[in-house]
Each structure stands twice: as C-alpha cells, then as structure tokens.
Amino acid sequence: MGTMTSDVWVFIEQRSGKPADVSFELLCKGRKLAHAMGGSLKAVVLGDQMDGVVTETFRFGADEALVIEHPALKQYRTMPYGRILSDLIRIHSPRIVLFGATIIGRDLAPRVASATRSGLTADCTDLQIADVAYLRKEYKNLLLQIRPAFGGNIVATIITPENPVQMATVREGVMEMHPLDGAVAGRVTKIPYVPDPEDELVTIIEQHREENRVNLKAAPIIVAGGYGLGSKGNFKLVYDLAHALGGEVAGSRAAVDAGFVPPERQVGQTGVTVRPKLYIAVGISGAIQHRAGMQESNKIIAINTDPDAPIFGISHYGIVGDATEVVPRFIEVFRNKLK
C-alpha cells in the first residue's frame, strides 16, 4: 500500500453504459466527506467509451476521474472489475472507497475488500466523518458507517479504526443527489487495461433488462397505499389523490401482494427507498420494513383508522379516519383551493 491519503473514491456503476443514480448520490456525499478530511474526490470509471459518464461525474463533484476503458469491460463482470479495482487501491491507497449497495456493488465490493484486506460495511444509510475515541485510543477523521441490521430492528455505527482503507456500500436513494452549479472540469486520468486469463472464467451469454418506467425516486410527491384500502377498487382512490396532487403512486408490500399495485411501485426494505418532499401513507400500518424505505421523506402524512398505528410515530401530520372518506374529501378540498 502507498502512504495514507485523505482521498475518497466512488466506484461509478454503469449498466450497458448507463450510469446508476446511486453513483452520483455517492459522489455528492463523497465530496462532503473529502472536504471534511481535506482530501479530494475521485470517480473510478470502468467500461467502454465512457466519455459521457466521465463528464457527468465532474458535474456531481469529482475532482478527478480514473478511467479504464476497453471493450472487455463494457458489461460488468466480477473478475476483471474486481482485479482492476483491487490493484488500483493497492497502488493509490485511498482513505475511503464507496460502492452502491446494488447487485453489482454487492458482488464487487466484498471481493475488493477481501483482496485488499479492508473492512467493508454493508448497506449504509448514513456516513459521517468524526474524531472518535475507541478502546482508549483517539482517531482523527474516521468514517462513521451507519447501517441497519437484524432485519432493520437495530441501527449500528461501524468503524474501521486500524485499516488504511475504509469501505462501505450505500443503499440507493438514501443520499441526496444535486449537481454543482456552473461548469466544472475535472482531471481525467486514463489507465490502460491489461487483460488477464482469469478475466474470462465467466462469460455473459445473454442479458435481459427491463427499463423501469416508473421513477419513484425522482418524484417530489408520493401517495402510497396499503392493505388497509381493502380492495383494488378502493385503491383507485390512491391513484386519484396522486393525480390531483401531481404525484406518483406507491404501495406497501401487502398492497403489492394483494395485487392492488404493481411490484415496481413497492416502497421499503425490499422495494425502493424514497425521500420525496411529501409522502402520504394511506392505510399503511408502518411496519419497520416499510419505514426503512420512506422515513427520510421531508414531510409525512398518515391516514389510518387505527390511532395507534406505528406509522403515526414517524408522521408529521396524522389523520385518524377511514381512507374511503378522508381521501375523496382531501381531493375535494384541494381542488377548491386551486380554484
């Protein structure tokens, strides 16, 4: 390993050349972390013909992009990506390396952590830089890696005090994403791809990906319905409210399982994580797995017949009442205000 730096690296994930949102979310967070330590932010881009993506990384705050391009890297594959990234980390010794907690990130990050013998914290929901006292020793500028565990029942803060490199994967949608103002140019460092026979141990024969048409993560207003709506017919009220407010429709897993709403609209631990300006939960009890996907919303309104429903515990506004009455009334009052 080289000497210790204060640099933050973000692995830029791309699928068929299209960058993943989570990578840009991580750049925004990574920039803050790098500033706190006085280091710089680097985007690590692997793929084929990545110029467009590289420019984007500068827009989201990268000071430098390390770019490895080759047709063999067009699609993500464990062996070459893992090997290349591990080698780069050994040579440059960044202080922090961040990955999205996506299928690709969860396939790649542990492999790289193992090869470089680094600690890796999974599925973080928050990252902070702090000075820490641990076992009677003082550490400056450690990365606090905050993550849920035990099926979401606890939140643990993990540190890797003695390791030169601190690594974490972060869930999609939990960090804010906003580009810098004005034009920014970063440094591009191209690194040649040197093939290795092990790269070809796994070959991709075919790939099928359906573009997600609904983009819940980008919606400023979300109206989510739960099992409490009782029927697909009643669930239409959720669509009506979303339509009236100009928002997107979402649902709890129970609502998805009941067929009220399609699975790509599920919010929660096994669905999408969202943080809209406004989240309205209608007939949703507020199970921990649901809350995990929406509790960071700016404002939360809950409509529920049960005054003791856990959802009220994290709501800013609570309305105790029957959804089939409250929702139409809400729409009516709102429409009248617009007139």
Place this chain on the structure above:
Amino acid sequence: MYHSIVLVKQVPDTANITGNVMQDDGTVNRAKLPAVFNPEDRVALEMALRVKDQFGGKITAITMGPPRASDMLRECLYMGADQAILVSDRKFAGADTLATSYVLSEAVKKIGGFDFIFGGRQAIDGDTAQVGPQTSEKLHLPQITYLEEILSIEGRTVTARRKIEGGYEVVRCTLPVLVTVIKDAVEPRPFSARRVMSHKGAKSLLEIEKMAEGNSLLYVDQLVHEFESRGLFIKTLTMDDLKLDPERCGVAGSPTKVFKVESVVLSGGGREMVEPTKTGLGKLIDKLMDDHILG
C-alpha cells in the same frame, strides 16, 4: 460426479423479533431468539442436492459457529448432506465478514477436491451478503452471485441464470465456482424421515465428550471411531487443526468494529393530529401550500 461444499449459518430468527428481545441499551439479546437455519442456506443445500441427484457425487456442509450449531448440521444430514463439519473455536468469536471468510476459505482448502461451493446470498442477522464473494476471492475462484437457476452442467462448465438490476443474465463459467443463491431459486425439500431416523444420533466431538463424561480419553477415542464408521460423526475443525493465523481470526482479524448500537425508535417528533373534516384538511392543505410542498 460433483463434490459440493455448502456454507451454512445458524442465525437468530430476526423475522420474529419481539419487544422483550431488545435490551434497554439497544442491543439484541441473542439468547432470547431461537436459532434457525439461515433460510437462503437451505436453498443452497437444496441446489447442491439437485446437482447430486442428477449427476451423483457428494455434499459436505460446513459452518463456522459455536457448538450449538451442531443442531443445524444435523438438519443438513436430514436433508441429505453426506458429511457435516463444524468449524469452531473460541478464538473465532466476534468475526466480521473478512475474518469469517478467511476461516471458511481455509476450511474449504483443508476439505479440498470440490467442484462447487454453494452459499446463501445473505444471512438474516448480519445481512451483508459479503461472506460468499470474500470466500471466493480468498480461494481465487470465480463467483456467480444472486443465482436463480442452474440451466445446465456439462463436464467442467456450468451455465446459470442470475438476477441483475431490472432483469437477469445468463452466464457460463468454468468449474470450480462459488455460487450464492437467492431465496426463491428452489424450494428446499423437507427432512427425509428415513434420514432423520438414521442421523438423529449424529454427534460432534464436544457432544461425544459430554456423552463419555467421567470416562477415560481412550473411551472418547473409541466412541469417535464408532460414530465415524457409522457416518454419524460431525467433525470439528479448530484454529489449530487448520493452522490458522490467530491475527486473522475472530475479533483480532476483524477490521470492522461495532462502535455503537441503537434500537430503532420511532422519532414521532413534531407530529400534529389533523381532524378528518373539511376544515381540518383545509388548514393542512393551506400549510403545505405555504411551505411550497403542494400547489
């Protein structure tokens, strides 16, 4: 004929956590949670059994864990594993995924001669999904994570479908390979009544020692021999058996440290109850419009 090694983990049943399991300091009282067979690891074992059903061969189940993990290893034998190995040592306690994968990979090397390693994608307590890929890296093996289905095995080549974001891909890989499976990949078979009958007496060294309580060491040796010859010995591998570097095991070998643990409490700060009437809703909507959240 293929030899599959299956990585299995005993986990606290986090799906059924209730109030009294959470302690005042926010930590989980593991002793109050029933220990169960990690769900995806049963799927991994089923996958190995199907390979064996079709092509012949054998299955070795291994776990790194405390002595009580023998309960789960017996369940592996009931499902059809040929051999079960407990990798256990006080010095393994407090391992993070890096230390866990170090110990597991060394145990796998000791067993040797395998074609597949099957594991679950994720354990329901740590939830990291890291142990599979890390074990694979330590053995310099290729990996297929998030496996949904094995499409074919021909000689030294496996073709499989794995999940990717928004879809799936089909990959081809040369054996040996480490595979992690997702929960819905296959339905694990129930215990075979015949195998429960024949294997319920399987014992680990510790259990045999307990059984021989008060008798001479010679007697223990004799018992071990007897259990072994009947295929009922759950072999135990310790740190010394595997000649491991103590600095890479357990707490000492774990770079990640749990600095703080808090139970999830509902914040509930600043909650305001709104009357479900037209006036109540009207005031709420006004407020949201003033705050530029609506309208």
